[in-house]
Amino acid sequence: MIESKRLFMKPGRDNKEERENFVKFWANYINSVGDVVWSKQQNVIINSQMHNSREFYRCLNKTEEGRKTLKRLKEQMLKVGKN
């Protein structure tokens, strides 16, 4: 792990500025540490989405009712494609 000087973020005056300040802060953080350090943190967010998505469909597949819902979803999706 690359050691770096601790960075601090300027609070925003409203939600928009707060979000933008965080985006800038995070980008500067990425530039100040090695790829291993930031990617490990980013992966917590991304991998949890992938996990949740898989679990959602896996759980639905477990029951007859869930399988019917999945079938319905698929049919709806194909219908949207046709329209």
Added chain:
Amino acid sequence: MELKGNKIYALEKIPSELDVFVLKFLRILEKYTEYVIISGYVSILLGRSRITEDVDLFIKPLNKQVFSEFYKELIKNDFWCLNAENEDELYSYLDDHLAIRFAAEGTYAPNFEIKYPKDELDEETFSNYLIVVLKIGEIKISSLERQIAFKRYYLTGDKDTEDALHIEELFKNHIDYSKVNKYKELIKLKREVIKE
């Protein structure tokens, strides 16, 4: 992460499950046609701390036979198309410049949204792209200037503006703003054509 020429090296980046999934799809796709990834996943690949439901790609047009082989290989590798099951129908969607989406069998998200370029500005993506080099493979993305311009002046949502800001901050000394402004003008023209 380091930008050198037309390559961004991120060899120490720990690949996310999304990166692995994207590369699984790309390894199949690139056997059949050229591609460039556009939109949200680009900023995520470059470190943005957010998630996405879809990965958007431009692909070069395929003939029917090649599309059929591509489709069959996707199905064999546990992908499914969210728009139709019939190859002819899917091919006609692409031909009509509509996007089609593929996801892992049994899931809907994340998915890959593939489409043909609609105009010269879209086609230009293929002559001006970057390659992100990960330890598990390489991924072609549209240029930083194009990303910034499209996010800021075409898509314009909060999420998009923040994606543009992320890229600008990350590659501060590498962005050619004359190119960004050129794209901005071309986007303006594109908007006018769409309105007509």
